[in-house]
Amino acid sequence: MTLESPPDDVTLYRQMLRIRRFEEKVLASFSSGIFYGTTHTYIGQEADAVGVLACHEEGDIVVSNHRCHGHFLAYGGSMHALAAELMGRATGVTGGRGGSQHVQWKDFYANGILGGTVPLAVGMALAEKSLNTGRVVFAFMGDGTLGEGVVYESLNMASLWSLPVLFVLENNRYAQTTPIQLHLAGEISDRFQAFAIPVAEAETVDVIEVFKLAQEAVVKVRTGEGPQALVLHTYRYGPHSKGDDTRDPEEVLKYRKRDPLQLQANRIDPDLCKRVEVEVETEVDEAFQRAQNDPLADPASLTLPLDPTP
């Protein structure tokens, strides 16, 4: 299999900008009371989802976590359906059942229990391998999730049985309010290597660099070389969820200066950039407007998970 070149610069920029503007709108609209529950925004980490998922093919599986909006949009999920889900509308991705962190659509699965999704991802990889489909599982997790023991059980089995899964570890240096030096001993990459899972690692917000690393790893996974890991050191610009930011503002500012969008914009003609911006802003506004006009989820749509009749 040959390495494909990345999507064109404008496409990558547009993908990241769609996530950025969507998430900004989410944060800005929260206080107006249009959403149910809470949210975890992806602002600052856009290059990860866009770069990695530019390598996914139709039928590949994406396993995401609580911070799933960016993964979902990069996967190809509908912006309107996501906005509607946050607003508890009947037209939401799961009709208002799951909300911000429990999104399931096609081969995309997200859940709010940290780590719990990782064995599921490995199980899906085992299924795809057993069925000989050639599909790849992309399993996203954060640095904080490395605290959960089930992650290591999963890495062990993925490697033991040489399963087609790419672990994407997004190290944004915090688990909620806890900085990595207070929650993690040792090196992240060593955790994968201990199970003989090859690691590619980068401290970058460059979407093209992320794409290249991901593409190399995905090719190996797809051609049966077994699981691979991608460790992406990044940063989130926004609070963990809504208002809970206890980080040093200086530190946030420092990382804001190496903005993945700015970096990508520099590769594009400024007029074209402007046009993309206007288009994306219109897309986001329309998605929210449409969602807000949709009917709220109807209690009559609720079903029992199981029919009690034996």
Add this chain to the structure above:
Amino acid sequence: MNVLQALNGSLHACMAESERVYFLGEDILDPYGGAFKVAQGLSTAYPDRVITTPVSEAGIVGLGIGMALRGLNVVVEIMFGDFIALAADQIINHAAKLRWMSEDKVRIPLVIRTPMGGGRGYGPTHSQTLEKHFLGVPGLRVLAVTTIDDPGSLLKHAILEDNDPILFIEHKLLYTKALQPLNETSEFNLEKSGERYPVYRLKVAGSPPPTLTITAYGYMAELACQALQRLAFEYEVFADLVVPTQISPFDHHLLLESLAHTNRLLTVEEGSHTHGWGAEVLARVVEALGPRLQAKRVAALDMPIPTSGPLEKTVIPDVEGIIQAAREMIS
């Protein structure tokens, strides 16, 4: 004073009173002080005994058991009650059995505090009422906070005066609710039975003898208080409300006293209906009272908790549902 302040004050008092009290949990350091702020100020006041942990629920409960085995009084905070499922093995197969298996030679003075419940749109993995799965585990005590009397002293008894493992349930919606101190409420006649983990019996002040007994714990007791008043003033239905703070093991004596007069029992819980707390309560009182008892259960629908407001409201019991069930029993 509200429930959050009472619990926070109690934690401060316990740590001040005994140097053997340790506190573990995720994101509990100041200035954040935990996702629901119950740990606020603790890490500043007791930096050596307040430990922020990795995201490792099974691990930190297990560590808590180990520390307790060696004589410390340990409080572990599980950020959302839903995550207690990750620690179930440590609780059921270790904490609850160690004392018994050692013929009482070892003790586990451990309190696992956690916020349960819905009403805030947090969705299927952040809104559940999971304590039903831990009721009836031999060797485990399960307590639930209400606004009645003093939740701070309930927590203090659990931490400093109990040497057995305790699951301590705090409903999220209770944190901001004002306390109802025992002798200061004019709306209810309040009776208290037991000292460490009391059972309360309430009726609307000055109301005629009750014809119905309602029992509820936690946030549902709060809703049942509201229902009690509306039943009295709007429908002239007079009920006793029995509120246990210890929900497992279960002591039904005060309930039986009330039922001796009413013969009608309505149980109210936020957990899902089937195989719930109410089922055990009913079984106990039917065994004691026989077929003359009339009974009904109010509980959540047997499905996960949805996020969207109108859906979540449909699944979780509310005041209207309690009133309606009560009226159906009386008519």
